[in-house]
Amino acid sequence: SQQGEEDPQALSIQEGENATMNCSYKTSINNLQWYRQNSGRGLVHLILIRSNEREKHSGRLRVTLDTSKKSSSLLITASRAADTASYFCATDARAQGGSEKLVFGKGTKLTVNP
Amino acid sequence: NAGVTQTPKFQVLKTGQSMTLQCAQDMNHEYMSWYRQDPGMGLRLIHYSVGAGITDQGEVPNGYNVSRSTTEDFPLRLLSAAPSQTSVYFCATKRTATNEKLFFGSGTQLSVL
Numbered sequence: 001s002q003q004g005e006e007d008p009q010a011l012s013i014q015e016g017e018n019a020t021m022n023c024s025y026k027t028s029i030n031n032l033q034w035y036r037q038n039s040g041r042g043l044v045h046l047i048l049i050r051s052n053e054r055e056k057h058s059g060r061l062r063v064t065l066d067t068s069k070k071s072s073s074l075l076i077t078a079s080r081a082a083d084t085a086s087y088f089c090a091t092d093a094r095a096q097g098g099s100e101k102l103v104f105g106k107g108t109k110l111t112v113n114p
Numbered sequence: 115n116a117g118v119t120q121t122p123k124f125q126v127l128k129t130g131q132s133m134t135l136q137c138a139q140d141m142n143h144e145y146m147s148w149y150r151q152d153p154g155m156g157l158r159l160i161h162y163s164v165g166a167g168i169t170d171q172g173e174v175p176n177g178y179n180v181s182r183s184t185t186e187d188f189p190l191r192l193l194s195a196a197p198s199q200t201s202v203y204f205c206a207t208k209r210t211a212t213n214e215k216l217f218f219g220s221g222t223q224l225s226v227l
Contacts, residue, residue: 031214033214033215035216040221041220041221042118042204042206042218042219042220042221043157043204043206043216043218044218045215045216045217048214048215088156088157090216092214099211099212099213099214100145100162100164100170100211101159101162101172101173102159102216103159103173104149104156104157104158105156106154106155106156107156
């Protein structure tokens, strides 16, 4: 069963704008990760946030986690055309096998227009 | 250092045919897994292995077999292909089962007619 659900399903912005994607999940987690997938390629790990962390930064990426609301957000600042990709959240849910069974959401398709 | 290598990249099968999707890694990772990606469904875990000789089922294991005789290889077998198995298949590995970050192969696009 799907654990993480991204919102929105698709997002189109202009270069230079910020992009925010959200992920909601159902059960308690050990950590939450975000991955990027360029068209026709495999997924690439972006950032991981643990259940005891509230915010994490990596370059132009900012991830927040609200365990009380069971939700996370990924913010990409000053977006570039090269950020065009699908973005997935993945959860390490204790009730679903923990780190052995990473569960992915359905993804947000981001288009950054030049 | 090739990372995670999947072969073939594309495959067309007829219903009832069998085939094996190959996954090889050269990073000495203990954990290997197979996901399928379908439009609107995201990625779903098929099978995984926490080490040589050990395999277990994921969310959608029916119709697929796996084995792990070496650390490097984790083949996925379709014994009798069905149109419902048309999908993109990804192999993903990580150093150990308790590590977090997955490394993905480039995928195999499979069509079953």
